[in-house]
Amino acid sequence: xxxxxxxxxxxxxxxxxxxxxxxxxxxxxxxxxxxxxxxxxxxxxxxxxxxxxxxxxxxxxxxxxxxxxxxxxxxxxxxxxxxxxxxxxxxxxxxxxxxxxxxxxxxxxxxxxxxxxxxxxxxxxxxxxxxxxxxxxxxxxxxxxxxxxxxxxxxxxxxxxxxxxxxxxxxxxxxxxxxxxxxxxxxxxxxxxxxxxxxxxxxxxxxxxxxxxxxxxxxxxxxxxxxxxxxxxxxxxxxxxxxxxxxxxxxxxxxxxxxxxxxxxxxxxxxxxxxxxxxxxxxxxxxxxxxxxxxxxxxxxxxxxxxxxxxxxxxxxxxxxxxxxxxx
Amino acid sequence: xxxxxxxxxxxxxxxxxxxxxxxxxxxxxxxxxxxxxxxxxxxxxxxxxxxxxxxxxxxxxxxxxxxxxxxxxxxxxxxxxxxxxxxxxxxxxxxxxxxxxxxxxxxxxxxxxxxxxxxxxxxxxxxxxxxxxxxxxxxxxxxxxxxxxxxxxxxxxxxxxxxxxxxxxxxxxxxxxxxxxxxxxxxxxxxxxxxxxxxxxxxxxxxxxxxxxxxxxxxxxxxxxxxxxxxxxxxxxxxxxxxxxxxxxxxxxxxxxxxxxxxxxxxxxxxxxxxxxxxxxxxxxxxxxxxxxxxxxxxxxxxxxxxxxxxxxxxxxxxxxxxxxxxx
Ligand SMILES: NC(=O)c1ccc[n+]([C@@H]2O[C@H](COP(=O)([O-])OP(=O)(O)OC[C@H]3O[C@@H](n4cnc5c(N)ncnc54)[C@H](OP(=O)(O)O)[C@@H]3O)[C@@H](O)[C@H]2O)c1
Ligand SMILES: NC(=O)c1ccc[n+]([C@@H]2O[C@H](COP(=O)([O-])OP(=O)(O)OC[C@H]3O[C@@H](n4cnc5c(N)ncnc54)[C@H](OP(=O)(O)O)[C@@H]3O)[C@@H](O)[C@H]2O)c1
Numbered sequence: 064x065x066x067x068x069x070x071x072x073x074x075x076x077x078x079x080x081x082x083x084x085x086x087x088x089x090x091x092x093x094x095x096x097x098x099x100x101x102x103x104x105x106x107x108x109x110x111x112x113x114x115x116x117x118x119x120x121x122x123x124x125x126x127x128x129x130x131x132x133x134x135x136x137x138x139x140x141x142x143x144x145x146x147x148x149x150x151x152x153x154x155x156x157x158x159x160x161x162x163x164x165x166x167x168x169x170x171x172x173x174x175x176x177x178x179x180x181x182x183x184x185x186x187x188x189x190x191x192x193x194x195x196x197x198x199x200x201x202x203x204x205x206x207x208x209x210x211x212x213x214x215x216x217x218x219x220x221x222x223x224x225x226x227x228x229x230x231x232x233x234x235x236x237x238x239x240x241x242x243x244x245x246x247x248x249x250x251x252x253x254x255x256x257x258x259x260x261x262x263x264x265x266x267x268x269x270x271x272x273x274x275x276x277x278x279x280x281x282x283x284x285x286x287x288x289x290x291x292x293x294x295x296x297x298x299x300x301x302x303x304x305x306x307x308x309x310x311x312x313x314x315x316x317x318x319x320x321x322x323x324x325x326x327x328x329x330x331x332x333x334x335x336x337x338x339x340x341x342x343x344x345x346x347x348x349x350x351x352x353x354x355x356x357x358x359x360x361x362x363x364x365x366x367x368x369x370x371x372x373x374x375x376x377x378x379x380x381x382x383x384x385x386x387x388x389x390x391x
Numbered sequence: 392x393x394x395x396x397x398x399x400x401x402x403x404x405x406x407x408x409x410x411x412x413x414x415x416x417x418x419x420x421x422x423x424x425x426x427x428x429x430x431x432x433x434x435x436x437x438x439x440x441x442x443x444x445x446x447x448x449x450x451x452x453x454x455x456x457x458x459x460x461x462x463x464x465x466x467x468x469x470x471x472x473x474x475x476x477x478x479x480x481x482x483x484x485x486x487x488x489x490x491x492x493x494x495x496x497x498x499x500x501x502x503x504x505x506x507x508x509x510x511x512x513x514x515x516x517x518x519x520x521x522x523x524x525x526x527x528x529x530x531x532x533x534x535x536x537x538x539x540x541x542x543x544x545x546x547x548x549x550x551x552x553x554x555x556x557x558x559x560x561x562x563x564x565x566x567x568x569x570x571x572x573x574x575x576x577x578x579x580x581x582x583x584x585x586x587x588x589x590x591x592x593x594x595x596x597x598x599x600x601x602x603x604x605x606x607x608x609x610x611x612x613x614x615x616x617x618x619x620x621x622x623x624x625x626x627x628x629x630x631x632x633x634x635x636x637x638x639x640x641x642x643x644x645x646x647x648x649x650x651x652x653x654x655x656x657x658x659x660x661x662x663x664x665x666x667x668x669x670x671x672x673x674x675x676x677x678x679x680x681x682x683x684x685x686x687x688x689x690x691x692x693x694x695x696x697x698x699x700x701x702x703x704x705x706x707x708x709x710x711x712x713x714x715x716x717x718x719x
Contacts, residue, residue: 220551220552221552221687222552222661222663222691222707223548223552223675223676224548224549224550224551224552224553224675224676225552225675228684229678234684236684322671325669325671326671333550335550338688339690339691339692339693339707340684340687340688340690340691341653341676341679341681341687341690341691342676342679342681342684342687343650343653343654343676343677343678343679343680343681344676344677344678344679344681345675347551347552347553347673347675348551348552348669348670348671348672349671349672350557350671350672351669351670351671351672352671353669353670353671353672356556356562356563356564356668356670359549359668359669359670360666360668362667362668362669363550363667363668363669364667365667365703375693379550379667
């Protein structure tokens with residue numbers, strides 16, 4: 064049990080390498096362990112193929128026989144023009160045991176991958192570190208369950224909730240550590256959205272300004288009701304559903320764009336970078352359609368918080384009823 | 392050294408019992424230890440006398456001879472009509488060693504207490520857990536160093552900084568655990584301030600609604616430019632300096648009253664109770680006279696944070712240059 068937990072941690076870390084680059088496929092991670100030693104490691108490659116299991120099996124070779132496999136998502140059961148089914152590959156390689164974090168909601172797999180492995184006499188455990196896997200593959204799951212990408216809203220705030228001065232003066236609220244973290248988050252998303260007000264105030268380049276990660280700068284989208292030269296335009300928040308090969312969207316503000324996404328209940332995750340300052344009379348979040356305070360409660364759950372220099376990062380997750388067909 | 396730290400912790404906990412009830416005297420705590428065992432415990436009594444050292448010495452009796460004393464503030468050097476000087480009492484009791492957290496800035500002591508003890512051949516250590524002692528006796532120190540009580544501003548906020556709905560509808564933003572904690576804080580202050588808007592919207596009773604602590608309900612003050620029947624009125628934030636026997640003031644809002652105290656730079660400590668909700672378009676902190684964002688930085692330092700039910704409490708302290716004459 065402790066080992067399953069530990070190896071799944073390694074698989075999750077591998078899967079994270081693909082985050083923001085594997086759409087439309089999930090960013091799966093996989094480790095193959097034989098006699099307590101890792102003999103194969105794999106993660107979904109950019110564009111979605113090869114799959115994590117195929118990569119790990121290729122590394123393990125003959126050592127996969129009798130080995131134990133930890134994989135963050137149920138191995139696929141469907142043969143595609145781009146490759147064979149991973150459940151078949153695992154069986155052919157002669158693995159003895161497969162530990163799965165999360166079932167695959169894709170209609171072509173959806174339990175069939177696990178059934179095939181069991182039919183072949185392979186021991187299968189399901190549900191190890193399922194919550195972490197759900198978070199790690201939230202973009203893929205949102206596509207399957209909500210028919211749209213996962214949306215993260217990033218806000219830099221003073222303690223009194225100001226995102227900008229009343230003057231509209233463009234300013235840094237948070238310090239360099241928080242800004243570096245925000246750039247790292249950009250690299251984990253296929254697309255970034257800003258409102259026209261922010262575009263005009265800050266003319267943001269919205270690239271990833273971190274050494275070695277420049278190539279991972281995401282697509283830039285402008286939320287506006289009017290045309291925008293040289294930019295992909297979102298005419299409304301709901302249009303994110305139409306974006307091709309985008310499973311993770313980062314909304315970077317400003318206040319009106321944030322409110323537009325929140326009003327449409329299209330935010331799954333909040334990244335709040337909070338500076339230890341009071342501004343007073345600044346620009347805060349405008350109306351989001353709340354009429355009764357009771358509706359505000361029970362929607363957000365703090366899942367992480369940490370210090371970044373003198374600022375604090377808080378990560379909140381939208382609490383949702385399980386969608387129809389969602390499995391653990 | 393480890394023992395000094397530990398016994399000073401016990402003295403600080405004892406001193407805390409008097410917080411909010413010893414003005415104009417500091418809420419000092421004292422333990423006397425002989426052969427590794429506590430033989431006397433004392434804390435400043437309501438109204439300021441007896442002093443902590445006198446109470447601990449009375450309990451220890453003959454056991455004080457050769458013992459070690461930990462006391463959160465320098466023992467006083469002045470004889471008063473209300474009692475003898477504690478530095479004389481300690482000498483008479485024959486203690487061998489005195490560990491002091493903080494020097495006493497009162498002009499009548501101000502190092503003279505420590506000098507007297509040393510002159511009598513008693514070993515004296517100064518500075519053990521000084522920061523905690525400074526916080527524990529912040530009201531007394533503010534009186535001495537800033538010529539006014541310590542001011543704590545309490546705010547209940549949504550994640551986007553709203554203190555109330557735009558409608559002004561009076562609502563509970565935070566949950567029962569946060570409210571219970573706020574009541575406990577009331578018992579630690581001699582006076583509470585609300586603005587007239589809050590008085591009229593919430594007609595708050597501002598008592599301590601916690602079993603066993605009802606008797607510790609503080610004085611209630613109304614911030615208003617016009618007279619108020621049956622209430623003590625503060626015509627301006629700076630008037631707190633004129634309050635008799637009040638070393639700790641809790642400002643409980645609303646937004647305009649909070650801004651008035653912040654604009655006057657009269658807030659030493661922020662208690663932020665944050666609910667995991669977004670309101671949007673709510674009433675946030677109004678203008679506090681900030682013209683340049685650079686002035687907002689470096690003023691507040693997070694000194695504590697904890698969960699209270701689904702809410703978070705954050706405590707910030709105003710970072711101030713040491714006032715003239717302040718000693719460690
Ligand atoms: N602290 C932070 O995290 C942060 C982040 C970003 C920006 N900021 C600051 O925020 C300020 C700008 O904010 P802002 O509120 O003025 O502007 P904004 O939110 O960046 O953009 C507002 C614009 O977005 C478009 N929009 C909003 N809702 C829409 C909807 N439902 N459908 C289609 N388009 C929609 C509209 O564009 P059209 O008018 O073209 O239709 C609207 O004018 C700047 O001072 C900037 O520095 C702060
Ligand atoms: N979330 C929270 O922590 C919290 C706490 C308390 C209240 N609230 C909410 O806040 C709302 C009320 O807030 P509010 O902003 O309208 O009112 P408020 O801040 O409670 O009171 C404003 C009044 O305070 C007086 N005042 C302000 N500055 C002053 C100064 N410099 N000198 C003298 N008097 C001064 C004035 O009274 P006069 O007009 O009489 O001169 C002013 O009208 C209510 O909805 C309440 O529920 C929230």
